[in-house]
Amino acid sequence: MAAHRKPRQRPLTGPAARTAATLALAGAASATAFEGVGHAEPQLSPAQVKAKVDQLYQQAEVATDKYNGAKAETQATEKSLRTLHDGVARRTQELNTARDALGAAAEAQYRNGAIDPSLQVLLSSDPTQYLDRAGYVERADDLQAAKVTGVSKQLGDLAQLRSEADRKISDLRAQRADLKKQKTTVQSKIRTAQALLARLTAPERAQYAAQDAGAAVPRADRSAVRGSLVAPNSRAAQAVAFAYGALGKPYVWGATGPSSFDCSGLTQAAYRSAGVSLPRTTYTQIDSGPRVSRSELAPGDLIFFFSGISHVGIYIGNGEMIHAPHPGAPVRIAPIDQMPFAGATRPV
Template identity: 45%
Template sequence: MASHRRAKQPSRTRVTVLTTAAAAAVAMSSQAANAAPSEKPSKDEVQSKVDKLYEEAEAATEKFVGAREKSEKLEKQIDTLQDNVARGQEELNELRDGLGLMANSQYRTGAIDPSVQLFLSSDPDTYLDKASAMDQLSSQQVETLKKVQEKQRALAQQREEATGKLQDLADTRETLKQKKDEVKAKLAKAQKLLNTLTAAEKAALAAEDERASRAAERDAIGGGPIKPGSGRAGSAFSAAQGRLGSPYVYGASGPSSFDCSGLTSWAYAQAGVSIPRTSEAQAQYGTRINSVSDLQVGDLVFFFSDLHHVGLYAGKGQIIHAPRTGTVVRYESMNTIGGPFMWGVRV
């Protein structure tokens, strides 16, 4: 006969806990349902955040370009040093071979002196410090030994310098990688924000940017095309005018795309003037102009406290520059750059 047992009843405590948990779950679900959905940022908010990211990306770009330029210079310097060391080692070997021939000659004639053995030592300084032995050597041997000593010292110095530059190069390459990654991360974040906009909002932002650019161009050339100044500044400005509409590309220095300092360095190169590649270095290059009223067409103009943006003065408070990712070389009012005017430079 089957055994029938009465089902165990849940304790009062367990019932209370389950009831409380269920009630809390229902309350949270109700709150979630009634909560207002997270608001999508407005077109203007997105634009503001994107502009800030582009500004940060441009600052990182200038550091990237500076590190790249330094890396290239270090590589050339290291190549030169290594070539000098190789040639110096060959000369040292020849000098030592000459000393060996002298020693062999003395040995064959039976006139070799124990002091001559010091010629073949890897440390000729030890020998030269023994001044008392100098009178035992011929003048030719003394002169050759001195050359060996000088060559060894020069080689040691060059090797030490090359070692230091190799370490500097490794550090610079690491900085280069970091800044490149930083630029890419900023641009990717900006693009992600832009992707939250609708097609209509993107079109509206593009139209606003185009209107601002057209207005700046009208203000700059109102009353007729800008007459470039004379000399190299005028030639550089004319070259920049010829690149209006070229796209901004970080790290680019022409002739078909540019970043800000890439445009200015390229423009002056067309005028036969080699100026530094980065905006920070360009800001220290020529004669500083502190007042906007003293600027002339073609002068370099710098913005932001860290000097990470540069353009060419176009007169009437306008500049020609490569603004940022997604734009082209264009005229723009100095009042809409996004950062304060620091100073100008006349090359």
């Protein structure tokens, strides 16, 4: 009867050894992962949730401002591109008309038994050939030379317009990519903040809402605040009146009214109602007029917050402003001490 021996184990080498090592590491990682199951993330207090949510909303507002800037640049580039395309079409039509006129002249010369070499080149479908041999123009008569030179200039202008249009198209692609990136960032920050808030109980959410509102002026006291206003000019007074009319409307990032606003959208719309055109973003609105110190603030002044100039409100007097705070919080009156003051300007 044959003896049964245990097969001798050979050490693994080469690809087999690497495969075994990979499987071993994967198994260890899986074991670690399963061991972690059941360890829930520490429960945050309402105050801690508020701190995290405030930070996320502030980061979202920075991204919103970048989104607004990219959107404004994209719209300007699209408008410029449309103008360029119109110019290309117009120049092409002018060029075709000039070529038709020269074609008629060439036909007349042909009937007389000769055709000027410059016309032969011009009527070629290859503009490069024409430009390279433009010296033939000197051999045409004065009138004909002027026509040929004019067409030559039109060809050059058309090439320049097309080149500029190509650059604009490239810029537009880059701006649209940036727009998409900033939109994704904003949405991600807001979703994370909303997920944190969803973990709170109903009483905790009520507590968060009260803390978020802070010392916002109660609706019943608004008439007293408004009655004490002394705006420096009629434009500022109209902007403040518009802001009061926007109270209670929701914050929506990227919105400029009339039914919803983000922070710079509200200030832009308020001054637009007064006939003043403000740029779209907070970091450009701060340069829309002379700077004013905190002690010189007057109703209608724009107040900016955070070191990155990422939030703006309209001053209404008595240390209060009207602003669009963040998603979930409507346009409201609030003390300017709620956020770190970064500067103020008086639009002109």
